[in-house]
Amino acid sequence: MGLLDVLKNKAKISQKSPKLNYSITDNILSAGDFTGEYHQSPKGKFILTWKDQNENGKYILLEGGKVKLQAKMRHPDNGMVSNSGVFILSDLTSKGMYGVFHIINSDGETLIKQRFKANLGPASISDDGSFAVCQALESTGKSDSCKLFFFDIKNRKLLWKKNT
Secondary structure, eight states: OOHHHHHTTSEEEOSSOOBOOOEEETTEEEETTEEEEEEEOTTSSEEEEEEOOTTOOEEEEEETTEEEEEEEOSSEEEEEEOTTSOEEEEEOOSSSSOEEEEEEOTTSOEEEEEEESSOEEEEEEOTTSSEEEEEEOOOSOTTTTTEEEEEETTTTEEEEEEEO
8 A cells, every 4th residue: 555545545554543342243243333244364363344335335454353444445345354464355336247356455455456347246365365266247248257266366466267
């Protein structure tokens, strides 16, 4: 994340944040006026929570119960966080058959941003944050329709894509 990202309020890193008072019920995390879906890293150090709010979505990454970063994303969904704090989110745009898959580190730096001419389905990240996978659903655009995409996060590249 660069200085311009901070100035544009794309991602805000919280320095010395106090512990956040939150509660979890079923698959929902509530903190103050924020309520959203969440995923906890396998070892429990990180929690990623997100909420889609009609083009004004938001996500928050907690580390040890404290806000590590928060940022806006139009329609965040399918979030998962690894033990290293690297996380994935799909931006399910409102522009028809179109989606964006994001891989972001715990400092708010976008490691991979992949646009698809298809709606996005299930996604996952490895426990250590080295690899991620997402599925593009059926669409009118043949290039991304019904494909599985596998990413090498360390080298910031798409390793392969296969028909599903």
